Amino acid sequence: MARRDIVTQVRRICTALPEVTERLSHGSPAFFIGKQFVMLWDGGHHDHDFPHLWCAAPEGAQHDLVASAPERFFRPPYVGHRGWLGVRLDGPVDWDEVAALCEEAYRTVAPRRLVAQLDAKR
Numbered sequence: 001m002a003r004r005d006i007v008t009q010v011r012r013i014c015t016a017l018p019e020v021t022e023r024l025s026h027g028s029p030a031f032f033i034g035k036q037f038v039m040l041w042d043g044g045h046h047d048h049d050f051p052h053l054w055c056a057a058p059e060g061a062q063h064d065l066v067a068s069a070p071e072r073f074f075r076p077p078y079v080g081h082r083g084w085l086g087v088r089l090d091g092p093v094d095w096d097e098v099a100a101l102c103e104e105a106y107r108t109v110a111p112r113r114l115v116a117q118l119d120a121k122r
Helices: 003-015 061-068 095-109 112-121
Strands: 021-025 028-033 035-041 052-055 085-088
Touching (some): 003 035, 003 095, 028 095, 052 095
Antiparallel strands (some): 035 052, 052 085
16 A cells, blocks of 8 residues: 555544544654544654554553564554554555554543543444
8 A cells, every 4th residue: 555545544544533633743644632642654663664553552452462463563662661552554454453443542542521522423
């Protein structure tokens, strides 16, 4: 998938969630609800020379996902120690899975009123 298409897909997923804003962080698209919940590295970053994103994750999710599918998930630098999850976006991508991970990232950092707003929308 082309880099532009990856950005378009992740942007579509994240901005569909209540009150999300997008801005550049370290030169790459990032998504916020006051706090950042997704960081996209469509051209790769540091030792990861493939398109990927980092997303907030609930406690234990990073460990479980990396252990069960290390070819798709990894512990990202800088934020991995806080439980964030790295998700590969090269090769075949299950965009429904990416959408679910981004929504879970949103729920992990969102205030209760935004989670309630999301639930009411669903």
